[in-house]
Amino acid sequence: MTNDKFDALQTSDMSYQFGSQINPPPHHPVFLVVHSTDKKIRYLNPALENYCGISGIWLSDNVDIYKKIIHPEDYSIYLEHLKSLGQGSGKEEKHISIRLKARGGSWASFCFRDRLYNWNPDGEQLILSQASLSDDFETTETSTQNSISNEYRHLLQSLDEAFCIIEMIYDESGKPVDYLFQEINPAFEKQIDLKDVTGKTMRELIPDHEEHWFQTYGKVALTDEPIRFQYKAGKIDNSWLDLYAFRFGDHNSRRVAVLFHNITDQKLAKEKMELAQIELEKNAKKRQRQLEENTALLQTVFDTTNLAIAVFRTLYDREGEIKDFKYIKVNKVLLEMYSDENPLGKTYLETSTHGFKVGLFDELKEVMKTGKAFDEEIYFNKKGYNNWFRITVRSQGDLLIASLEDITERKLKDQELKETIRFKQELVRTSPETIVILNLKDQNVRYINKDIYPEEGLTKERILGTPIADIIPYIHPRDRERVLEFQRKILKSDDDDIHDIEIRLSLKGNRWEWFSVRGKIFHRRDANWVDEYVLLIRNINQQKETQKALINAEKFSIMGEVARTLAHELRNPITSIGMASEVLEKKLPDSEKEASQKYFRILENSTKTLNDMVSNLLNSSNYNKTVLVRQDLAEIIENILEKASDRIYLAGIEVNKNYKGPYYVLADREKLEIALLNIIVNASEAVVPDEGIISIDINDQDKDILLCISDNGHGLEKEQKERLFDAFYTTKKTGVGVGLNSVKSILEEHDSRIEVCSELNKGTTFRIYFPKVNQGG
Incomplete structure (x- = not known):
């Protein structure tokens, strides 16, 4: 167009047009934006301003423009019409005819098309109005079309x-x-x-x-x-x-009339073309720079490399056969090899008779004929040279480029390295320890030289490639935190630092054996990152058992002397108490016997219990190996409370039991009952008679069965708590300090950990952690 x-x-x-009217109706559509609440005009186009003579007045806040321009009979009707726009769906357009007053005072009928204006950044609800002369509106839907x-x-x-x-x-x-x-x-x-x-x-x-x-x-x-x-x-x-x-x-x-067409495809094509042109120019400049850099680099390498380099031009005879090669460029390294003469400008056969003898001349001709590169190591036995050289030859048009590298030193080092590797391999094969390399990048066992414990399935084939996380269940629960700390120490150490730890590994049938582990860094990625560390693992279970037996022998030798002394001193008073009880019971009148009968039974039971304890004390002086079998801890506690029932009754102690069971642990029932009875007896002696409370709780935790024995007794001072398990230390005026030391020894044989929490005048709690065993095994 x-x-x-x-x-x-x-x-x-x-x-x-409207002929020669003084103030003809507007031939442009009337257009307004009106506030829906206060009916104040926010905008109107010049067509209405000029027709009604209200230019600029509509901006005033105090002037009701509608009253000035709408016929009085239509004013309220039009306001009601505007009000109705907010009703119903609020989206449809509504029409109404009203009369507007021209500047000269005449009236003309206009058709208004009004609807809600669906955009306003201020949040106010506006109305959008368009108006045309009624005659125009009757002939067409919009005045614009007309x-x-x-x-x-x-x-x-x-x-x-x-x-x-x-x-x-x-x-x-x-x-x-x-x-x-x-x-x-x-x-x-x-x-x-x-x-x-x-x-x-x-x-x-x-x-x-x-x-x-x-x-x-x-x-x-x-x-x-x-x-x-x-x-x-x-x-x-x-x-x-x-x-x-x-x-x-x-x-x-x-x-405003707008004529346009979409040129997106053309623009994008042009942009792509411009980008392609820019990229081409950029690549061309880059290639030029690279060519210049490569040329300079090649010249630098040619002048500074340790290789001897020569460039030959091929010489042909009349039949077109290769007859020789002429030196056209050599570097300083090659010149040093030709100390007697400068080969530049001369031929290969003129200067290299030795090379001809070993067949190298034929190899050069083969490279030139076939284009296949030559790269081999050749042994020379010529005075002034060091025996081994690597020769590389490549063709480039009618040129040959040859490099010569003295590799004698490397050959000697390779031989030395092979000997070293063979020695280390023999050392690894004959080492008494199992050598394990853990890779922290792949988180698995990267290397193991032999079985750890083949009888129990801990073989090389089974362990190699095993994820590190899968090894954790084989480690005793008591040792897992120590193993993690052991790994942290290795990762933070220097390359020469060595760390040691002793841990227990799981074997068949809930059996654990002791192993010594020594570790150090094997390979680093950089100063802050360790890729691998090596472990040397050795079974020390027999050694630990021997040490334990020696310690127990010494300990029970001492305890035997103490036990025999105590037994001798206790037998007589216990016998006297028993005999006095029998005599006293016989001499009491029959009227008093019935009331005292329960107390005589308690004396009788207590005398028997003391005699049994003396016998147990004598037996304990002879060491019996602890045999751990699956037992219900709740059942053991019930049996202990039955044995201590007389003492608890006489002291007026309240016992709170917070457990149901079963709670399975590995235990030597007889020894464990002695240890736990000792703790409960101590608790009963620590409380005030008729006010004492002993609470027994058993909780099933993730890895352990936790037994808590608490009392509300006199509690312990800090020094007393720290020395509580020491041999021959006691807080009792008449005690000898053997009981809790024996308790600790028995619990150690059960692989159980005991903790003491105590506060003066408030009470004491013994927390004992037993390793958990499966409910079915």
């Missing part, structure tokens, strides 16, 4: 370019803030991804549309200066548009 036709299209809007002649309408409808007419909307300060689509052609929706836009504003369609569009079209509508530009619509699929915009109508119009 030519600019002449655009000009004709612009002026066609002015063809609607403003374009049929000739140009047909043209616009058939264009491939998109076309639209928009009405600009300004705020009270005159800033363009939105525009209303009044008419589009069929090509509009084909060019951009905006559908069903007629009668809607751009802010309603795309609230965050770029400000550029409103400023550009707003300026065109005010200045009547058309503009042609290309711009990227970021909010419409990043489409590139080629646009021509001009004011549609006379100076009172705020409508």
Whole structure:
């Protein structure tokens, strides 16, 4: 479409005339934005201002513009009409005819099309109104359509370019803030991804549309200066548009006609072409730099390398056969080898008779004929040379490039290394320890030289490649934290530091054996990261058993002397108490015997218990190996409480039992009952008679069965608590300090840990942790 036709299209809007009227009705649509609550006009276009003579007055807060321009009979009807817009769905457009007062005082009927304005950044509800003379509205749905002649309408409808007419909307300060689509052609929706836009504003369609569009079209509508530009619509699929915009109508119009087409494909193609051109230029410059750098680098290498390098030109005879090679370039290293003469400019056969003898000349000819590189190690036995050389030859056109490297020292080191590796392999094979390498990157066993304990299934084949996490269950629960700390020490240590630990590993049938583990760093990635560390593992269970037997023998030798002394001193008083009880019972009158009968039974039971304890004490002086079998801890506690029932009854002690069971542990029942009875007896002696409370709790934890024995007795001081398990230490005036020391020894044989919590005048709690065993095994 030519600019002449655009000009004709612009002026066609002015063809609607009213003869020689003093104040003809506006031929532009009347356009308003009204607040729905206070009915204050936020914006109206110049067509209504000029027709009604209210230019600028509508901006005042104290002036009711509607009263000034609407016929008194229509005023309240129109207000009710505006009020009804908020009812129902609130989206439909409503029509109403009202009379407006012209500047000269005459009245004309206008048809208003009103709807809610679905965009407002201030949060206020606005109404968008369009009005045309009633006669115009009866003949067509919109006055805009009437403003374009049929000739140009047909043209616009058939264009491939998109076309639209928009009405600009300004705020009270005159800033363009939105525009209303009044008419589009069929090509509009084909060019951009905006559908069903007629009668809607751009802010309603795309609230965050770029400000550029409103400023550009707003300026065109005010200045009547058309503009042609290309711009990227970021909010419409990043489409590139080629646009021509001009004011549609006379100076009172705020409508803009826009003709445009989508040039995104062309733009992208152009951008790709420009980028490709830039990339080509960039790559060309890069290749040029690389070529220059490589040339300089090659020259530097040629001059500074330790290799002897020579470049030969091939010489042919008349039949085209290779007859020799001429030196055309050599470096300093090669010149030093030819100390007697400079080979440059001479031929290979003239200077290298030794090479000819070992067949090297034939190899050079083969490289030139086949193009296949030659790379071999050759032994020379020539005075001044060190025996072994690596020779590399490659062809390049009719040139040969040869390099010569003295590898004698490396050959000797390789031989030495092979001997060292063989020695280490023999050392590893004959080592009494199992050598294990743990890889921290892959988190597995990377190497193991032999079985750890083949009889129990801990074989090389089973352990190699095992994830580190899968090894943890084989370690005794009491040792796992120590093993983690052992690993942390290794990872923080220097390369020469060695760390040792003794741990227990699981074997069949709930059996554990002791192993000595020594570890150090094997390989580092850098100063802060260890990739691998090595462990030397040795079974020391027999050694531990021997040490334990020696310690027990010494300990029970001492205890035997003490036990025999105590037994001798205790037997007589116990016998006297028993005999006195029998005599006293016989001498009491029959009337008093029945009331005292329970106490005589307690004396009898206690005497028997003391005699049994003396016997046990004598037996304990002879060491019996602890045999651990699966036992119910709750059942053991019940049996102990039965044995201590007389003492508990006489002292008036309340016993609180917080357990149900079963709780399975590995125990030597007889020894464990002695140890736990000792603790309960001590608790009963620590409380005030008739006020004492002993609480017994058993809890099933993740790894242990926890037994807690608590009392509300006198408690212990810090020094007493620290020495509580020492041999021959006691807090009792008449005690000898053997009981709790024996308790600790028995619990150690059960692999159980005991802790003491105590507070003066509040009581003491013994916490004993037993390793848990499976319910079924």
